[in-house]
Amino acid sequence: MKSSLHNKQLMTGNEAAAEAAIQAGCRFYYGYPITPQNEIINHMAMRMPQVGGTFIQAESEIAAINMLHGSAAAGARVMTSSSGPGISLKQEGISYLAGSELPCVIVNVQRGGPGLGDISPSQADYFQAVKGGGHGDYRMIVLAPSSVQEIADLVYDAFDLADKYRNPVMILGDAQLGQMMEPVEFYKPAKTYLPPKKWALTGADGRPKNVIKSFYPVKGELEKFNRRLQKKYRKIEETEVRYEEINTKDADLVLVAYGTCARISREVMNKASKIGYRIGLLRPITLWPFPKDALRRLSQRVRTFMVVEMSAGQMVEDVKLSILGRCPVHFYGRMGGGVPSTNEIINNILEVLPKINAADSVEMIEI
Numbered sequence: 484m485k486s487s488l489h490n491k492q493l494m495t496g497n498e499a500a501a502e503a504a505i506q507a508g509c510r511f512y513y514g515y516p517i518t519p520q521n522e523i524i525n526h527m528a529m530r531m532p533q534v535g536g537t538f539i540q541a542e543s544e545i546a547a548i549n550m551l552h553g554s555a556a557a558g559a560r561v562m563t564s565s566s567g568p569g570i571s572l573k574q575e576g577i578s579y580l581a582g583s584e585l586p587c588v589i590v591n592v593q594r595g596g597p598g599l600g601d602i603s604p605s606q607a608d609y610f611q612a613v614k615g616g617g618h619g620d621y622r623m624i625v626l627a628p629s630s631v632q633e634i635a636d637l638v639y640d641a642f643d644l645a646d647k648y649r650n651p652v653m654i655l656g657d658a659q660l661g662q663m664m665e666p667v668e669f670y671k672p673a674k675t676y677l678p679p680k681k682w683a684l685t686g687a688d689g690r691p692k693n694v695i696k697s698f699y700p701v702k703g704e705l706e707k708f709n710r711r712l713q714k715k716y717r718k719i720e721e722t723e724v725r726y727e728e729i730n731t732k733d734a735d736l737v738l739v740a741y742g743t744c745a746r747i748s749r750e751v752m753n754k755a756s757k758i759g760y761r762i763g764l765l766r767p768i769t770l771w772p773f774p775k776d777a778l779r780r781l782s783q784r785v786r787t788f789m790v791v792e793m794s795a796g797q798m799v800e801d802v803k804l805s806i807l808g809r810c811p812v813h814f815y816g817r818m819g820g821g822v823p824s825t826n827e828i829i830n831n832i833l834e835v836l837p838k839i840n841a842a843d844s845v846e847m848i849e850i
Contacts, residue, residue: 491666496631496656497522499667500590501530503638504562506669508677509588510536511561513550515543515569518602519658520592523564544569548576555585556695558683560642564590566658567600570608571616577651578617581712582697584682586645588638589623590654592661595820603820604659604743609797612655613771620709622716624652624723625770627741631665637768646678648719655770657793659743659822725768726777730756734763736836737781739802740791741767744823748791751828760836770798775805782809787835789813791828793821811835 494502501523504512512527524540531538537554541547547563554561565573570591580587593608595601610616612625624644628634634656641652684693699705727745730752731737740748745766755762765781767774782788787810790799799814806812815831817823 491668493664494631494667495522495662495664496628496634497592497661498526499631499635500564500638500654500656500661501526502669503635504560504588504642505530505534505536507560507639507642509560509562509642510534511551511554511559512536512563513539513541513547513554513561514563514565515541515547517544517566517569519594519661520564520566520590522661523590523592544572545576548573548580551587552576552580552583552585555580555587556583556684558680558685560586560588560646560677562588562590564592566592567594567596567605567608568598570611574611574617576617577623578615578619578621579697580651581615581617581621581623582619583695584649584712585651585695586642586649587651588641588645588654589651590638591656593655593657595818601820602658604657604793604822605818605820606657606742606744606793607795607797607818608655609770609792609794612653613773613801621712622650622719622771624648624650624719624772625655626652626725627655627768627770628660629742629745629766631660631663631667634660635667635669644723646680648715649682650715650719655742657743658820720772723769724772724774724776726774727764727766727768728777729764729766730761731763731765731781731785733761735761735786736832737763737765737785737788738791738828739765739767739778739788739798741770741798744791744793747823747825748828751825751832754825755829755832760832762832767798773801773805775801778802778805779807779809782806785810787811787813789815789828789832789835791823792816793823794818 595605626637645652738748752762
């Protein structure tokens, strides 16, 4: 399938991620099948030969992430994707990519866990993504879309951010976003010019010698390198925070949610407003860097927060750290592939905020 500009197409989130990567100039994709992200592999297998790219179904997730390392070191735009157990297998390679300062994009279409789990939607890979699931003091930029269009948009941005900071970038989705179909428009032209990468291993072309490594055996070298990494991460925190804020100005309670849960929370907000509850929504788009300053600002004027996640409560810890006890933080979550319903969340809100009156509360629950 060949995309044309300004022409909306009905696609799954997985297909949109793959096509946006191609439009962004990705020409090397390495992956291994695992549900619920296999449409990415299928799309890449079909499209890469059409654009002169390379698609390899590796023998394992470990092989795929190390192939990514090689192509990224040569200066190419590269991507891999997986879910749950597959991302776990890639963690050592991700640490090596961060330690070698190699730009790449990794898509995680989350599924239920722990262990092999199931293929239902989940958000229980949050810690793994934002806290550095591999070894060492490293960070990935983590982007959290909540629609098929936003998946495409953030994949474009992911490649640019990866190149800008020489750092791995993760798109953190879930099975529902990956499998659902919505209209999507690829509004950016295919990349014909990529930023120069003077650091890349491009062969003996007369340039100064380049070395890409994450091994620093001489005493003091590794600490110096880590200090430079941390300086880069602080710059990312200062300049790349993204979030969406809706109806928070007069809100008594602000929902905090990302991805699929943000879509559900938006509907909760709309239903609650019809009977007089003042509910707002803050949707982190960058899970790292996290919008802690926005939450800290809100905590000075709202009564309480409720974090909604498809997990046992992972992002809620970052919300609490951001607010530093200024107001209560409540949590509602579903685990193991469970998806919260609007009524479940509303019932929890009713336990937090005083009821306007019993009749209205019953009517709202039955909407």
